[in-house]
Amino acid sequence: MTLCEVEMVVISYSPYSDEPKVFPNNGVAISTFRKFKELSTSERSKNMVTREEFTEKRIKKLEKNLLKVNKENTVKEITNEMHEVLNGKNISLNMEPNNRNDLSYVIKKNLELVREAMKKNIGSEGSTSNVPQSTPSTTMTSMMP
Known part of the structure; x- marks a missing residue:
């Protein structure tokens, strides 16, 4: 049998049987071993x-994946913190300097993304620059009976 361009056989022993199970069959197994x-x-x-x-290779691979997931989680946590700050939450004075730096970095990166998106939308259908904006007085008037 060929699996991923590798010829292979499976020989499985069981305590309940005197003979091993051979997959795909004995002839293929003998040919492969020869x-x-x-x-x-x-x-x-x-x-x-x-x-x-x-096992060592597997551990190293898992550690690398864990490091990647930890970094992704850190970015998500900082992004959540950014959203909270933008919604009025005060930055804790106890926040470690590294976390403040990370928060500042994430805010700057997100601002860059917003600026890029705005540049792309200038002059396109998605732009609202030509839509009349309501003023506070007209909004209040329309809300009154």
């Missing part, structure tokens, strides 16, 4: 790893 045995020693061991090596 081909493997005919390879040079360097070719046979090229992609082999010990259980410890595999």
Whole structure:
């Protein structure tokens, strides 16, 4: 059987059976083992790893993913903090300087995105610059009976 361009067989032993289960079948398994045995020693061991090596690689990959997720969560937390500040929340005096710097960075980046979006919308249908704006007096008048 070929899986991802790799020829493979599966031999499964069970405490409930005297004979192992072979997938896809015995003939394919024997053929695959013969081909493997005919390879040079360097070719046979090229992609082999010990259980410890595999585990170490897996741990490093998971740690890298964890670091990435932690960074994404930090950005989300700071973005939430930015929204709270923009809605009137005071910045805590106890906030660490690094967090203040991160908050400032996120606010600046979001302002840049808003400016870019506004530049793209100038002169397009999405622009509201030509729409008459209501003044506070007309708004109050329209609200009164």
